[in-house]
Amino acid sequence: MVGIGTPRPPVPEPDCAECEDLASRRESARAAHDRSAETDADVPLRGHRRREHGNDECRAPRKGPGTRER
Numbered sequence: 001m002v003g004i005g006t007p008r009p010p011v012p013e014p015d016c017a018e019c020e021d022l023a024s025r026r027e028s029a030r031a032a033h034d035r036s037a038e039t040d041a042d043v044p045l046r047g048h049r050r051r052e053h054g055n056d057e058c059r060a061p062r063k064g065p066g067t068r069e070r
Contacts, residue, residue, distance in 0.1 A: 010045045013053050022048060 009026065012019030022045040029037035049055045 007042075009042050010049055012045065013049065013055070016053070018048055018052070019045065 010023075012023040022041065026038055026041035026045065029035075029041050
């Protein structure tokens with residue numbers, strides 16, 4: 001459960017094999033109930049998203065009526 005002030009886990013970019021690989025590490029840690037490893041797995045995914053996709057946000061950008069394209 002995400003509490004107040006707790007960053008949301010990063011979302012992998014669609015069609016990016018490296019994002020999917022990094023996200024699968026987090027999912028493996030989650031399945032093993034290893035919250036520390038789960039959090040640790042978010043660090044390289046956030047860095048990858050920032051470097052390769054220019055995206056520093058946790059969630060994928062919203063698209064649709066009334067939203068700006070990023």
